[in-house]
Amino acid sequence: MKNNLSISVIVITFNRAKSLQKALISLARQERQPDEVIVVDNTSTDNTKEIVLSFRNKLNIKYIYEKRRGIPYARNTGVKNATKDIIAFTDDDCVADRNWLKYLEIPFIKDPHIGVVGGEVSCLKVGQNIVAEFYSKNMPAREIE
Amino acid sequence: MTANLRNFFQVIIVRTSFPPLSLLYKILYMIAVRRAVLVLGSVNGVEAIYLRRGVSRNEIVYGLSDIDLSVIVNDNKKSGMTSVKEKVRSAYNRLSRFIPLFGQANREFELYSTSEFFRLYADYPILKYRFNEGKNTWRLLFGRDIVKDLPKLQESELYLTATKELEVWWSLVNAEFSSTHPLPQFGRKYLWYKAIAEASKVYLLICYGEKIYRREAALSEVRKYLNEEQNQCIEQVRRYMKNLTSKDNFLVDDVMKLFMELTSHACSEMERKVYGRTTRKRAMLPGLDCNDLIIEKEVSHKLEEIERYIQRELVAHLDYVSLVPQIYLGMNVLHNSDIDSLHLVLAQKDFIPVKKLRGLDSLLGKVRSPQELELLIKYKNVFLSLRIKTKFDCIWTPGKCPLFYSLVNYFLLDVIKKSERRKAFLSILPPDFEDCIRKRVARINEVISDPDVYKMKTLSFLRFFWGATRTKLLNNLLESDCIYIPLTSRQICEMASQRFPENSEWLNGLYGEYRKELQEEESQAYRFFTKSIDFLKRI
Numbered sequence: 001m002k003n004n005l006s007i008s009v010i011v012i013t014f015n016r017a018k019s020l021q022k023a024l025i026s027l028a029r030q031e032r033q034p035d036e037v038i039v040v041d042n043t044s045t046d047n048t049k050e051i052v053l054s055f056r057n058k059l060n061i062k063y064i065y066e067k068r069r070g071i072p073y074a075r076n077t078g079v080k081n082a083t084k085d086i087i088a089f090t091d092d093d094c095v096a097d098r099n100w101l102k103y104l105e106i107p108f109i110k111d112p113h114i115g116v117v118g119g120e121v122s123c124l125k126v127g128q129n130i131v132a133e134f135y136s137k138n139m140p141a142r143e144i145e
Numbered sequence: 146m147t148a149n150l151r152n153f154f155q156v157i158i159v160r161t162s163f164p165p166l167s168l169l170y171k172i173l174y175m176i177a178v179r180r181a182v183l184v185l186g187s188v189n190g191v192e193a194i195y196l197r198r199g200v201s202r203n204e205i206v207y208g209l210s211d212i213d214l215s216v217i218v219n220d221n222k223k224s225g226m227t228s229v230k231e232k233v234r235s236a237y238n239r240l241s242r243f244i245p246l247f248g249q250a251n252r253e254f255e256l257y258s259t260s261e262f263f264r265l266y267a268d269y270p271i272l273k274y275r276f277n278e279g280k281n282t283w284r285l286l287f288g289r290d291i292v293k294d295l296p297k298l299q300e301s302e303l304y305l306t307a308t309k310e311l312e313v314w315w316s317l318v319n320a321e322f323s324s325t326h327p328l329p330q331f332g333r334k335y336l337w338y339k340a341i342a343e344a345s346k347v348y349l350l351i352c353y354g355e356k357i358y359r360r361e362a363a364l365s366e367v368r369k370y371l372n373e374e375q376n377q378c379i380e381q382v383r384r385y386m387k388n389l390t391s392k393d394n395f396l397v398d399d400v401m402k403l404f405m406e407l408t409s410h411a412c413s414e415m416e417r418k419v420y421g422r423t424t425r426k427r428a429m430l431p432g433l434d435c436n437d438l439i440i441e442k443e444v445s446h447k448l449e450e451i452e453r454y455i456q457r458e459l460v461a462h463l464d465y466v467s468l469v470p471q472i473y474l475g476m477n478v479l480h481n482s483d484i485d486s487l488h489l490v491l492a493q494k495d496f497i498p499v500k501k502l503r504g505l506d507s508l509l510g511k512v513r514s515p516q517e518l519e520l521l522i523k524y525k526n527v528f529l530s531l532r533i534k535t536k537f538d539c540i541w542t543p544g545k546c547p548l549f550y551s552l553v554n555y556f557l558l559d560v561i562k563k564s565e566r567r568k569a570f571l572s573i574l575p576p577d578f579e580d581c582i583r584k585r586v587a588r589i590n591e592v593i594s595d596p597d598v599y600k601m602k603t604l605s606f607l608r609f610f611w612g613a614t615r616t617k618l619l620n621n622l623l624e625s626d627c628i629y630i631p632l633t634s635r636q637i638c639e640m641a642s643q644r645f646p647e648n649s650e651w652l653n654g655l656y657g658e659y660r661k662e663l664q665e666e667e668s669q670a671y672r673f674f675t676k677s678i679d680f681l682k683r684i
Contacts, residue, residue: 111596
């Protein structure tokens with residue numbers, strides 16, 4: 001029985017220190033704490049490094065600098081440095097729900113056949129808000145029932 | 146066609162079913178049947194087309210009778226990329242879309258391959274009864290007569306399967322207890338006519354060995370075995386049929402009572418003839434106390450309401466009220482939603498009016514709590530389910546479910562509420578007990594080998610797990626003369642822990658999480674999936 005799985009969270013970032021801070025706060029407030037957080041700095045020129053290091057006493061956090069620019073390079077570097085059972089990706093402009101990791105872990109514990117999980121993507125009703133407007137231009141609109 | 150429009154046309158046709166219009170309707174039915182033969186018979190691979198039920202027996206009620214067809218196709222024949230079955234089905238769909246005389250494709254239209262037809266006849270009691278009756282009542286419209294090749298039924302098989310027909314009709318007339326989907330008056334009259342006629346056929350067959358196939362003939366014949374009051378009811382039902390659209394009073398209590406009488410007699414006689422001489426194994430059923438059943442808030446709240454209603458409206462009609470755990474080991478309930486659910490059983494002293502039962506049913510309402518609360522009424526020797534989940538499991542008799550009968554006589558409502566522990570007691574097992582357990586074990590093994598088992602919702606999985614554990618434990622005990630049968634999840638957990646002490650710790654942990662799930666609290670039960678499935682594979 002896989003009763004205790006560990007989770008590495010990978011965040012790649014480029015010059016978004018302010019929003020990264022919010023993202024890291026949301027990780028520190030997770031009900032199920034991440035076992036390690038890896039921030040891959042993809043050549044930022046702002047105070048990204050200081051922000052990351054300021055979380056050292058709240059999270060088991062690693063700061064890694066990737067000089068080759070581009071999302072694939074940054075993500076792969078994050079994966080190479082991850083040491084836990086599950087690798088979870090979030091972005092530097094995302095605030096994770098406090099139950100994110102708790103629910104993300106459940107399918108892996110429950111079912112040994114599971115390799116990857118993802119959240120549901122729903123296109124909201126057209127015109128409801130800015131997110132919906134964005135997606136309505138890029139996706140065929142389908143109202144949520 | 147929308148339901149309202151369909152109802153409208155039905156009323157018009159029923160009201161104008163007299164010459165010369167009735168002749169016109171007859172011609173329309175004939176044309177529709179011929180059209181079906183032409184269309185379906187042209188599909189390469191169709192072996193036989195039969196006309197079934199009312200129309201085949203010339204018992205047509207214009208406007209209400211559907212044209213019911215059975216089509217049997219060649220097993221292996223492929224017609225291009227599409228199977229013969231798919232071609233026939235789509236041809237039928239086209240027909241029924243334009244000709245509303247045909248029954249709904251998903252309910253009334255029967256489509257089998259030859260081997261499937263024989264297999265269903267062997268495995269499903271209700272189909273055994275119906276196909277067997279088909280030897281005398283179905284009309285071959287096209288192809289070769291396959292029905293005549295079905296193996297002959299023994300008398301005991303015939304009686305046993307005939308009672309399944311009663312279950313179908315009980316499930317249909319059950320709409321009377323529900324206020325949410327009332328049928329129009331003419332629909333109710335027609336339904337009751339058919340229900341009483343079909344119950345009469347089964348009654349005549351089982352009690353007197355009379356094989357009568359036509360409804361009117363059965364209603365005439367049954368009269369000589371019934372008392373004055375019952376005969377008046379038969380006449381009433383026939384009058385309903387002659388005048389479906391009249392606004393006269395509809396005496397549902399009388400017909401309901403007659404249906405129950407016929408059912409009860411037929412079932413008693415079937416029990417005597419089929420199970421009477423078989424020897425049975427014994428079972429030891431453990432006593433229960435209030436901690437055994439997980440009566441969570443919603444059920445508890447409902448029970449209080451129900452108790453008040455019973456005191457106010459029903460007490461004069463009742464012998465006793467029992468609240469019993471659901472235990473059924475048949476093949477058709479592998480999902481085991483019955484674990485720790487309850488039956489509320491009302492044993493009638495005299496007939497409870499339908500209106501009052503409807504009131505009771507509405508109290509239970511639409512709310513489905515994690516545990517089911519099922520409602521049964523006892524009429525003489527049979528228990529009839531009022532909230533039917535499974536069409537072929539709604540009339541309970543002593544031979545079919547002796548465990549249930551033992552429980553009913555034992556666990557009155559008060560026992561569950563007081564914390565008084567009861568002693569274990571003996572019961573007898575159903576005659577097909579061993580066979581059922583073995584088949585269930587085979588099915589459980591299939592389920593746990595399939596990776597999809599991990600996709601089950603946690604609570605459904607836990608119910609499955611306790612039921613499957615019980616079945617596997619019982620399978621290991623089949624050689625014993627007297628088998629201990631745990632009734633509730635707690636008892637199953639206890640028994641499994643005793644037999645496999647090395648698993649005791651996590652089994653008890655799982656039980657704790659299961660209780661949380663039932664009470665809709667946050668649980669860690671998902672952590673036990675892998676361990677539970679491994680356990681089921683090992684035991």
